Amino acid sequence: MINIIFLILFILWVYLLSVLKRTKLVAFHFILGSVGLFLILLILSKPVVIRIMSQLVTILAGAVGSLTQTFTTAYQYSLIYVNTAQGVVIMFIDSECSGVIESAAYIALLSFFPLYKRSEKQLLSIIGVLWILLANVLRILLITFIVYFFGKESFYFAHAILGRVVFYILTIILYFNVFTRSHVVKQMIGSKAYEITY
Amino acid sequence: MKRNKITIISFILLLFSIMPIFAQSSNRYGIDIDGNVEDWKDIPKQRINFGWDNGNVDKEGAFLRDGDTIFIYIDMHPEQRPGYVHYYTKMQNWGYILTIDGVEYPLQFVGLKDTTLSPGEKRDFSIQTAYNWPAKEIPNSKGIVIGSDAGGQVHDIVEVSIPLSFFTSDTNGIKTLEFKNTLLGEQSFTFTGTPSGSTIIVISGFVIATLSLIYVYRKRANS
Numbered sequence: 001m002i003n004i005i006f007l008i009l010f011i012l013w014v015y016l017l018s019v020l021k022r023t024k025l026v027a028f029h030f031i032l033g034s035v036g037l038f039l040i041l042l043i044l045s046k047p048v049v050i051r052i053m054s055q056l057v058t059i060l061a062g063a064v065g066s067l068t069q070t071f072t073t074a075y076q077y078s079l080i081y082v083n084t085a086q087g088v089v090i091m092f093i094d095s096e097c098s099g100v101i102e103s104a105a106y107i108a109l110l111s112f113f114p115l116y117k118r119s120e121k122q123l124l125s126i127i128g129v130l131w132i133l134l135a136n137v138l139r140i141l142l143i144t145f146i147v148y149f150f151g152k153e154s155f156y157f158a159h160a161i162l163g164r165v166v167f168y169i170l171t172i173i174l175y176f177n178v179f180t181r182s183h184v185v186k187q188m189i190g191s192k193a194y195e196i197t198y
Numbered sequence: 199m200k201r202n203k204i205t206i207i208s209f210i211l212l213l214f215s216i217m218p219i220f221a222q223s224s225n226r227y228g229i230d231i232d233g234n235v236e237d238w239k240d241i242p243k244q245r246i247n248f249g250w251d252n253g254n255v256d257k258e259g260a261f262l263r264d265g266d267t268i269f270i271y272i273d274m275h276p277e278q279r280p281g282y283v284h285y286y287t288k289m290q291n292w293g294y295i296l297t298i299d300g301v302e303y304p305l306q307f308v309g310l311k312d313t314t315l316s317p318g319e320k321r322d323f324s325i326q327t328a329y330n331w332p333a334k335e336i337p338n339s340k341g342i343v344i345g346s347d348a349g350g351q352v353h354d355i356v357e358v359s360i361p362l363s364f365f366t367s368d369t370n371g372i373k374t375l376e377f378k379n380t381l382l383g384e385q386s387f388t389f390t391g392t393p394s395g396s397t398i399i400v401i402s403g404f405v406i407a408t409l410s411l412i413y414v415y416r417k418r419a420n421s
Contacts, residue, residue, distance in 0.1 A: 090262075094391050101400060155388070
């Protein structure tokens with residue numbers, strides 16, 4: 001039943017997009033398109049893409065953990081084990097920690113952003129997803145190192161404050177560079193940056 | 199170009215038709231509470247001991263969460279040290295504390311034998327909590343104690359599953375779980391997620407991209 005509802009919503013979304021494109025309502029086309037694609041990507045990413053991203057984050061972070069001998073991982077379960085004097089802290093890299101949501105939002109926004117050519121979008125998608133992945137790994141490493149060196153009581157600060165702030169700053173740098181800075185620069189140098197390519 | 203779009207749309211339509219939307223995978227670790235502890239083989243274990251004892255009386259355990267369920271594994275004597283015999287081989291039946299987002303629930307294993315089980319012997323037991331007196335059995339929880347002689351000395355191993363829905367109706371809202379027993383050792387097991395705060399990031403990205411688009415089009419209209 002739920003599949004039928006989603007099928008109908010998807011067809012409606014495609015139809016509305018075509019109407020907005022024909023009427024040249026660029027901003028509405030961008031908003032409806034990116035929001036819709038973001039939701040589609042989130043739905044389609046369960047469970048395979050989320051599992052792959054979670055395991056990838058665990059493997060990349062785990063490589064640094066092995067190198068520095070500060071923590072271990074069970075990558076097949078997306079688990080990170082940090083031993084402290086008070087016991088073990090087991091961090092589970094799930095859908096909200098894997099960077100899938102941020103990557104889906106980035107791809108959705110970029111796909112319907114009308115100021116880039118198709119080839120530019122493809123290249124920027126790859127660069128952006130890699131950037132988000134590495135930023136997320138850095139966030140996880142920050143948390144694990146702080147917990148390892150300062151004990152499990154420091155987990156809240158490491159995770160809820162420092163890790164999130166660092167990840168937020170890194171992601172906003174990406175968004176700013178892709179969606180704002182390049183166009184402002186192009187505008188300043190008088191490049192033909194405003195062609196609609198959607 | 200148009201053919202590409204049609205292909206993508208058809209692919210998404212096909213996926214929506216066949217895939218289970220919002221499906222939850224259950225028991226991602228493949229653990230069954232059936233008295234066979236082979237399914238714990240790939241799960242990392244942590245030593246449980248006392249610092250003052252130099253870790254001579256070693257136990258080991260594992261603590262996992264899978265959605266609505268927690269899994270506990272305790273081995274009373276994971277290895278035999280040369281020339282050393284320890285006598286704490288029978289499973290500890292009380293003193294367990296499960297902490298759910300800061301709220302402590304005392305747990306006890308009820309129905310364990312008074313002595314260490316023989317190798318291969320298995321016994322079901324129930325799990326009770328004394329959060330509100332009198333102690334109550336946790337419905338749908340399951341515990342099995344197994345006798346083992348792995349490592350050369352007969353000792354108990356338990357595997358346990360406990361549904362979190364007994365403690366709170368909002369199991370998805372649980373952030374941090376902790377499990378410990380100070381009678382077995384000083385160490386605790388803390389199981390937690392590390393959400394990245396994606397809502398703020400997604401909204402920020404959307405605002406940045408939309409404002410940028412509006413700015414560029416306004417400039418273009420003005421020029």
